[in-house]
Amino acid sequence: EPEVTQTPSHQVTQMGQEVILRCVPISNHLYFYWYRQILGQKVEFLVSFYNNEISEKSEIFDDQFSVERPDGSNFTLKIRSTKLEDSAMYFCASNQGGTGNEKLFFGSGTQLSVL
Amino acid sequence: GESVGLHLPTLSVQEGDNSIINCAYSNSASDYFIWYKQESGKGPQFIIDIRSNMDKRQGQRVTVLLNKTVKHLSLQIAATQPGDSAVYFCAETFRRALTFGSGTRLQVQP
Numbered sequence: 674e675p676e677v678t679q680t681p682s683h684q685v686t687q688m689g690q691e692v693i694l695r696c697v698p699i700s701n702h703l704y705f706y707w708y709r710q711i712l713g714q715k716v717e718f719l720v721s722f723y724n725n726e727i728s729e730k731s732e733i734f735d736d737q738f739s740v741e742r743p744d745g746s747n748f749t750l751k752i753r754s755t756k757l758e759d760s761a762m763y764f765c766a767s768n769q770g771g772t773g774n775e776k777l778f779f780g781s782g783t784q785l786s787v788l
Numbered sequence: 789g790e791s792v793g794l795h796l797p798t799l800s801v802q803e804g805d806n807s808i809i810n811c812a813y814s815n816s817a818s819d820y821f822i823w824y825k826q827e828s829g830k831g832p833q834f835i836i837d838i839r840s841n842m843d844k845r846q847g848q849r850v851t852v853l854l855n856k857t858v859k860h861l862s863l864q865i866a867a868t869q870p871g872d873s874a875v876y877f878c879a880e881t882f883r884r885a886l887t888f889g890s891g892t893r894l895q896v897q898p
Contacts, residue, residue, distance in 0.1 A: 779831035
């Protein structure tokens with residue numbers, strides 16, 4: 674079964690550094706998403722992306738965050754200057770979109786630790 | 789603001805019993821709901837979904853019930869097994885943004 678893959682599985686960085694989290698969505702999917710989950714808390718929506726532009730974003734997704742689809746397969750989340758509170762598990766997800774195809778498929782996540 | 793929440797943070801059941809996990813939602817405009825299962829260290833895994841024009845949907849050992857009158861969603865797991873132990877999240881979709889509830893931990897006792 675096709676799956677969403679994320680790399681790396683763990684990322685440790687110093688506060689103030691830039692990080693890029695990488696995702697390969699399922700190949701025939703058109704909508705891509707980033708979510709995050711702080712330890713012990715619920716999964717929170719960050720951003721959705723379709724047709725090479727952001728379609729929805731949450732209040733969490735401020736100017737320090739950006740997303741990009743640099744080629745036909747990768748979908749990246751960049752945090753420009755990491756803060757301690759950015760430490761979380763970051764999940765990439767994708768779906769085909771449209772009525773009847775809303776089911777999101779999630780990757781296994783990247784655990785980001787900001788020191 | 790609108791929110792999705794769960795009634796019980798932890799549910800403990802005996803192996804073989806049926807489990808019922810509840811969820812309250814407050815966004816009356818949400819039109820699609822999903823239950824996800826999350827095991828430790830893994831991403832959310834789809835279990836079952838339901839559209840707002842339905843009130844019940846069955847899968848393999850799982851049933852989702854939707855009561856739009858009281859904005860309530862439930863997940864029923866028949867003959868609960870040890871492998872069902874996980875955190876279960878309900879989620880609602882509005883404008884292509886999936887909003888998760890806070891989760892219920894299901895513990896299956898042998």
